[in-house]
Amino acid sequence: MTCELTLRDVRSVARIVNLAHRFNCRTTHIAAAVGDAATTARFAFDGPPVALTRLRAQIDRILEYDV
Amino acid sequence: MNGAQAVVAALEREGVETIFGYPGGAIMPLYDALYEHPVRHILTRHEAAAAFAASGYARTSGRVGVCCATSGPGATNLVTGLLDAMMDSVPVVAITGQVRSELMGTDGFQEADVCAITQAVTKRNVLVTSADAIGPAIAEAFALARSGRPGPVLVDIPNDVLKAAVTDLASPAATPLARKAGPRVSVDAVRDAVARIRSARRPVAIIGGGVRAGAVDLYRLFTALLGLPHTATINALGAAAPGDPSYLGMLGMHGLKAANKAVQRADLLIALGMRFDDRVTGKPDRFARDASVIHADIDATEFGKIVSADVTLHGDLGATLQALVDELARGHVPRFDDWAAEARSLGGPLPSDHVEDSVLSATDVLDRFFAALPPEAIVTTDVGQHQMWAAQRARPTHPRRFATSAGLGAMGFGFPAAIGAQFAHPGTPVFTVVGDGGFQMCLPELATLRRYDVPVKIVLIDNHNLGMVRQWQELFFSQRYSATNLADNPDFVAIARAYGIDAYRLESPADADHLIGRFIAASGPALLHCACHPTENVWPMIPAGMSVDELMEARR
Numbered sequence: 132m133t134c135e136l137t138l139r140d141v142r143s144v145a146r147i148v149n150l151a152h153r154f155n156c157r158t159t160h161i162a163a164a165v166g167d168a169a170t171t172a173r174f175a176f177d178g179p180p181v182a183l184t185r186l187r188a189q190i191d192r193i194l195e196y197d198v
Numbered sequence: 199m200n201g202a203q204a205v206v207a208a209l210e211r212e213g214v215e216t217i218f219g220y221p222g223g224a225i226m227p228l229y230d231a232l233y234e235h236p237v238r239h240i241l242t243r244h245e246a247a248a249a250f251a252a253s254g255y256a257r258t259s260g261r262v263g264v265c266c267a268t269s270g271p272g273a274t275n276l277v278t279g280l281l282d283a284m285m286d287s288v289p290v291v292a293i294t295g296q297v298r299s300e301l302m303g304t305d306g307f308q309e310a311d312v313c314a315i316t317q318a319v320t321k322r323n324v325l326v327t328s329a330d331a332i333g334p335a336i337a338e339a340f341a342l343a344r345s346g347r348p349g350p351v352l353v354d355i356p357n358d359v360l361k362a363a364v365t366d367l368a369s370p371a372a373t374p375l376a377r378k379a380g381p382r383v384s385v386d387a388v389r390d391a392v393a394r395i396r397s398a399r400r401p402v403a404i405i406g407g408g409v410r411a412g413a414v415d416l417y418r419l420f421t422a423l424l425g426l427p428h429t430a431t432i433n434a435l436g437a438a439a440p441g442d443p444s445y446l447g448m449l450g451m452h453g454l455k456a457a458n459k460a461v462q463r464a465d466l467l468i469a470l471g472m473r474f475d476d477r478v479t480g481k482p483d484r485f486a487r488d489a490s491v492i493h494a495d496i497d498a499t500e501f502g503k504i505v506s507a508d509v510t511l512h513g514d515l516g517a518t519l520q521a522l523v524d525e526l527a528r529g530h531v532p533r534f535d536d537w538a539a540e541a542r543s544l545g546g547p548l549p550s551d552h553v554e555d556s557v558l559s560a561t562d563v564l565d566r567f568f569a570a571l572p573p574e575a576i577v578t579t580d581v582g583q584h585q586m587w588a589a590q591r592a593r594p595t596h597p598r599r600f601a602t603s604a605g606l607g608a609m610g611f612g613f614p615a616a617i618g619a620q621f622a623h624p625g626t627p628v629f630t631v632v633g634d635g636g637f638q639m640c641l642p643e644l645a646t647l648r649r650y651d652v653p654v655k656i657v658l659i660d661n662h663n664l665g666m667v668r669q670w671q672e673l674f675f676s677q678r679y680s681a682t683n684l685a686d687n688p689d690f691v692a693i694a695r696a697y698g699i700d701a702y703r704l705e706s707p708a709d710a711d712h713l714i715g716r717f718i719a720a721s722g723p724a725l726l727h728c729a730c731h732p733t734e735n736v737w738p739m740i741p742a743g744m745s746v747d748e749l750m751e752a753r754r
Contacts, residue, residue, distance in 0.1 A: 176738055190500040195499075196321045196342065 132183045133160075133175045134190065139197050141170045150189050154182040201329035202227035202360040205293060208336035209237055211417050214264050216240060216621045217247040222268025223308060224669070225295025240650065243642035245272050247614035250603075250640075252290045252296045254615030256283070257601040258576055259457060259622035260410065262343050263274035266293040273354070274315060275345030278608050281319040281744075285605030286433060287407055289348035291339045293322060296325065296356040302413045316352050323352040329362040346380060347497040348411075377413020380496070383513030384519055391468075391492045391509045392525040400537050404449060404478075407433030407604070408471015408495060408515045410597050416519035417470065418442070423523060427541040429457035431472050432604045434636045436594030440573070444538040446545065450478040450584040451740050455544025455749065457538045458738075461542070464489045471495060471515040474504035474604065476695045476742075484745035488739035546626035548590055549737040549751040558707055558729040560584065560659045564591050564631070566710050567657060570718055575627045576619050578602065579634035580612030586736045590632045605620065610639030612679055616654045619647055628653070635662040646696035648724040654723055656694075661730045673753075694725040701725040 138144065144163055151158050156178030176183060182188040199207070205228055209217065216238045223228045226547030230537045232239045242248040245267040255350055263283075271488040273294040283290040297300070297309045321342055326335045332355065339351040364515050365642040395401060403426050409417050410433075417681045418439045422427045429449040432438050438445035447454030449461060461467065472478070482504050492513060493500070493507035501510045511518045553559035560583070568591045571577070577592055580584040594600040601619060604612035616630035647654055668682040694701035700720055704713045705728065717726040739750045 138500075140315065140322070142313075147320075174253070188503055191501045192497070195346065195497075 134187070135171070135172070136190070136194065138170045138172060138194075139168070141143045141165055143193050143197055144170065144172050146193060147174060147190055150177050151186055154178065154186050156182050156186055166179070180191065199364045200227065200231075201355065201358065201362050201364060202231035204332040204364045205336065205355070205360070206231045206237055206331060207236055208333045208406060209389075214262070215268055218242055218251040219266035220248055220272060222295065223273070224357045225266060225360070227357065228266065228293070228295065235493045236613070240617075242614060242617075243645050244640070245275035246278055246610060247617075247640055247643050248475055249276045249290070250282070250608075250611045250614035250725045251618035251621075252292075253267060253279060253283050253288050253611070254578055254618030255409075255579050255622045256288050256290055256494055256618075257286070257615070258619040260598065261622070262289045262340055262410075263618060264289055264291050264293070267307065268295045268296050269312070269357075270310045271714055273312040274310055275567065277316060277319055278606070280352065282603050282606040282608045282611060283350040284319050284321070286603070287348050288350070288371070289343040290350040291336070291343050292350060292352040294352060294354045295360065296354045296429045298358045299327070299356045302356065303519065312352065312354050312467055314542060319350070321349040321350050323354065324601060326359055328473065329359055329364045330366045330731075331363070332359070335353040337611070346463070349351070353636040358691065375733050381498070383494075383511050383518045385521075386477070387509055387511050388521045388525050391511060392513060392522060393491060394466055394490060394509065395424070395468070395526070396530055401463040401466035401468060401534060402541070403428035403468040404431065404461065404472050405434040405437045406427075406431045406472020407471050408599075409434045409437045409494070411471070411515055412520055413471065413516040414596060414678045416516050416523065416646050420519050420523055421448055423526065423531060425535040425538055426468075426539040427455070427460055427534065429461065431475070431478055432471070432589050432602060434590060434597050435589060435600045439592065439596050444543070446541055448589050449481070450475075450738050451742070452590065452738065454545055454548070454590065455738055455751075456542055458740065458746045458749060459544040460541035461486050461489075462539075465515045466605075469505075469507070470495045470519070473500045476504070476554050480740050480745045481743055484747070502699035504683045511716070529739075551737070551752070553629065553731045553734055554684045555707065558705060558730045560661060560702075560728065560734050561587055561591075562707065562708055563659070563704070563714075563728050563730065564588060571629070574711060575599065575629060576606045576616075578612045578616040578619060578630045580608045580627070580630070580632040581609045581734050582633045582636060583661070583669065584631050584633045584659040584721045585661075586666075589692065602611060604741050610634035612636060613640045613654075613656060614643050616656075617652055620652045620654050624712055625736060627655070629655045629657060631657045631659065633662045633665060634658065634662065634684055634690070637690070641693065644694060644699055648698045652723060653721065655717060656724060656725045657721065658690055658727045659730055660687060661734065663732050665737070672733070672735070674741070690725065690727045699725055701727060701728050703729070705729045715748070
């Protein structure tokens with residue numbers, strides 16, 4: 132699973148990596164560019180489909196609160 | 199104005215009248231600003247109690263609960279309460295002091311990276327690095343705590359920032375959150391949902407904690423319009439209109455038989471503001487196997503998380519219910535009275551263990567207690583057997599009149615939450631039902647009751663056991679009672695009296711009605727100590743990970 136995210140709070144990058152680890156997913160790629168107002172981050176994860184679905188839902192929740 | 203005064207000014211702008219907390223070194227400037235200030239600070243005897251009290255305040259009032267603590271241990275003691283608020287979608291703002299900016303990263307005295315620690319238990323947290331940023335940070339914290347699916351937000355402020363002068367006194371601008379509109383439920387999805395309701399033969403509605411977002415009247419209208427059998431999660435007890443014959447009671451592991459069986463027989467589930475917790479579904483692939491599912495929630499991440507939905511309604515629950523009612527009114531409005539009567543017949547009286555006549559039964563005490571409560575009473579519970587017995591028996595007249603740590607199941611919640619509830623509702627009778635285990639996690643809050651003369655009344659179900667764990671050990675761990683026996687409990691009545699609290703000792707069933715009556719009528723804070731049978735279990739029970747097919751009504 133890959134996702135490209137725009138995050139207001141750069142700390143969310145670490146939060147997402149922690150969540151992936153918690154759900155038994157492997158973070159295979161991270162690239163982030165930190166700007167003045169937002170961070171653009173690209174992730175790639177491997178893992179069981181159910182875990183990836185759960186991870187995606189949690190990422191969506193982080194994005195919802197990252198306003 | 200310094201940073202600490204800016205905090206208090208920001209709280210005033212948010213309409214905060216009461217905050218719960220505990221002082222310490224790093225947050226002393228804030229306590230100085232609170233000195234003789236109209237914002238009332240309630241000193242709890244532990245920071246965890248401050249967080250739970252803020253939660254009780256918020257759960258029962260709908261307003262944002264506020265707690266504060268110092269850096270390091272003060273802040274970390276809030277963590278359980280913040281997670282509890284996160285799990286049950288309760289708007290709480292926590293303000294923590296932090297060590298001076300120059301000390302951060304030096305392992306300074308009482309230093310903790312509280313933002314890192316609380317990242318997983320808050321919607322968001324922020325470390326404020328300048329006094330000018332305090333006002334906007336607190337405004338944003340309140341906006342985020344209230345918005346969408348409510349929850350906790352933490353604002354961490356270093357000691358030097360609290361002491362620094364504010365140079366920009368302008369009111370904080372409206373935050374991006376305050377301007378952000380919530381999701382609007384799709385018209386097509388509403389039409390699809392109504393079409394499924396019209397063609398259903400055995401629909402059941404499940405209401406969850408989302409109903410607290412101002413949707414109670416519309417929920418009652420919706421279910422009454424259809425004569426719809428309906429059930430509630432523990433966070434939504436009180437959503438049904440009092441006396442509603444189509445209401446089947448609480449759903450889930452210790453829910454009522456009619457509710458669980460009706461859901462299992464349903465051909466359509468209308469899940470409203472609930473999240474299919476494992477304590478509700480048991481084994482998900484055996485949960486309501488014949489039902490299609492309409493799932494309404496403000497949090498889109500709940501869709502498909504546990505149970506797949508055929509129709510999703512993403513939006514505010516009140517607006518969603520209004521849209522469903524309006525769409526129904528445009529055509530045929532089906533009635534499900536016959537199915538509701540059939541669903542009711544799937545239940546029966548609540549099963550309970552036989553307890554010899556001379557010994558106090560917890561279920562009997564709670565039956566009598568809830569029968570005697572005035573309808574406006576607010577009840578909080580702690581966590582364990584007494585919580586489930588109370589949830590089965592309580593008949594709150596509104597979801598904000600019953601508060602419990604549902605998702606997290608945090609022992610030590612009930613008593614401080616009742617204190618918070620009482621401050622939110624000064625003229626309302628507030629009770630807490632606690633067990634002997636959880637009560638001992640927050641005993642010092644008796645001092646809070648006494649200091650502020652808070653008339654909270656405590657029903658202590660003392661069975662000399664960590665009863666729920668003991669029950670599981672009996673049923674699933676070959677009766678190996680490891681670390682659950684509390685036979686050496688202290689004299690709780692003497693403890694209460696030592697704090698200056700009236701206390702009643704209930705030991706005989708023959709005295710129950712009389713003592714319960716005196717206790718409820720007491721004018722100030724009081725404790726009713728109920729010396730109950732040690733091995734009474736909670737029934738019915740669907741064992742964890744099982745389905746309604748394995749429902750137990752007694753020991754096997």
